[in-house]
Amino acid sequence: GENVEQHPSTLSVQEGDSAVIKCTYSDSASNYFPWYKQELGKRPQLIIDIRSNVGEKKDQRIAVTLNKTAKHFSLHITETQPEDSAVYFCAAREGLVRDMRFGAGTRLTVKP
Amino acid sequence: EAGVAQSPRYKIIEKRQSVAFWCNPISGHATLYWYQQILGQGPKLLIQFQNNGVVDDSQLPKDRFSAERLKGVDSTLKIQPAKLEDSAVYLCASSLGAIGELFFGEGSRLTVL
Numbered sequence: 576g577e578n579v580e581q582h583p584s585t586l587s588v589q590e591g592d593s594a595v596i597k598c599t600y601s602d603s604a605s606n607y608f609p610w611y612k613q614e615l616g617k618r619p620q621l622i623i624d625i626r627s628n629v630g631e632k633k634d635q636r637i638a639v640t641l642n643k644t645a646k647h648f649s650l651h652i653t654e655t656q657p658e659d660s661a662v663y664f665c666a667a668r669e670g671l672v673r674d675m676r677f678g679a680g681t682r683l684t685v686k687p
Numbered sequence: 688e689a690g691v692a693q694s695p696r697y698k699i700i701e702k703r704q705s706v707a708f709w710c711n712p713i714s715g716h717a718t719l720y721w722y723q724q725i726l727g728q729g730p731k732l733l734i735q736f737q738n739n740g741v742v743d744d745s746q747l748p749k750d751r752f753s754a755e756r757l758k759g760v761d762s763t764l765k766i767q768p769a770k771l772e773d774s775a776v777y778l779c780a781s782s783l784g785a786i787g788e789l790f791f792g793e794g795s796r797l798t799v800l
Contacts (some may be wrong), residue, residue, distance in 0.1 A: 578783075579729075581729070582743065596747070607786065609788070609789075618778070618791040618792060618793050618794060619791050621788050621789070622793070624788070646716075659772070664729050664730070666729075668786075670794070674720070674732040674735050674742075674743045675729070675730070675732065675789060677722075677729035677730045678729050679727075679728055679729045680728070680729050
């Protein structure tokens with residue numbers, strides 16, 4: 576089955592700086608890669624996703640890049656704000672009905 | 688639209704006792720998932736339903752965990768008997784189809800003493 580590794584486990588940046596979180600996956604058949612944000616005590620919420628036929632996707636200050644050859648994908652947050660502070664999870668899914676496997680999470684702290 | 692509903696939000700039990708969690712997915716969502724999230728870790732899939740059929744339960748500890756979705760809507764996850772290591776947040780999620788975005792509930796936090 577799919578195995579997803581996520582780095583770093585914690586990340587602290589100054590407000591206005593960029594943050595990058597990286598994930599690798601093991602199953603070359605995986606074709607869907609979402610990123611979830613989970614604030615303390617809250618439910619995970621989807622912030623951006625990418626499918627395997629696309630190399631990059633942007634949504635305002637958030638972007639995700641995918642390198643299928645190397646089997647890794649990254650989340651980029653620019654102009655970080657204190658409200659970006661949360662735990663971010665990457666995930667990968669193979670095929671249409673296979674389960675979603677999550678990384679261990681990255682705790683991002685944005686210092687004002 | 689209403690989100691994924693879960694209850695109870697919190698439950699404290701002693702080891703070897705039993706517990707049940709309930710989930711009501713977003714209306715019309717055919718796919719329902721139960722995830723276990725241990726503190727400091729990512730969600731781990733326990734079981735995935737498509738309507739009332741099981742798609743994947745390969746990571747469900749079947750000697751103590753069971754889940755059902757009898758009418759293809761609500762679902763119940765049961766743990767009997769509970770162990771200390773079952774302390775976690777149990778997240779229910781649903782999606783319109785098997786390939787759609789997952790919408791999570793607030794979770795049920797279980798503490799086993």
